[in-house]
Amino acid sequence: MISGSFVAVDGKSVPAGANTPKEFVKGDGYTFNPEFLKRKGYDKLKDLTQLFPSTNRDRWEKIGVPRGSVGSALTDDGSNPSTPTALKASGNTLSWNKASGHVVGYRIYHAKSTDGSLRLVGSTTSTNMTLSNLSGVFYVKAVNYFGRESSISKPFKNGKVTPPVDKDKSDEKNENNDQNTKHNNGNDNQNNDEDDSDQDQDQNHDQDDDSITDDGD
Secondary structure (H helix, E strand, O other): EOOOOOEEEEOOEEEEEOOOHHHHOOOOEEEEOOOHHHHHHHHHHOHHHOOOOOHOOOOOOOOEOOOOOOOOOOOOOOOOOOOOOOOEOOEEEOOOOOOOEEEEEEEEEEEEOOOOOOEEEEOOOOOOOOOOOOOOEEEEEEOOOOOOOOOOOOOOOOOOOOOOOOOHHHHHHHHHHHHHHHHHHHHHHHHHHHHHHHHHHHHHHHHHHHHHHHHOO
């Protein structure tokens, strides 16, 4: 027996590594040592519960039991998994083709438009996932045993998709706004100059009136 958990990699259950993402890990506590199972030939068993003794069986059933055949811990070659392909939808279920490269699971991302920001909406160990809302743009990344992600898949558009922002029109709109702002500021400055000129004329007029009054006296 060993302490720890396991993940499914290429159809085999292997002990989870230090960098294996927890969201894809199965079991907790104790499990069978893969090396022991291979040495005894038990790794070929489809159901490892056959190894449980009849005595205190309820306690043995709390042990983590890998599904399928059992493999050894993997060696890190530094590579990323391949990119998921062929995304499609059926009802509320999104599916894709299996990626390769010690893959332990997939992360699904969503955006409202093709140029919108991505939001993680779920993760799974299978090649499909049912979502409550399959409207928008979806992407999938594969994740390997060592926590590395693949490059992102091609976008899959389904249902209502917000049109992408037209950069040229956006830039033109911003330019027009800047010109309008400058024009308005220019008018304000002109009006201020006219007000100052009127005030100067009023002051000069008052001074002329005072001069005439003094001459009359």
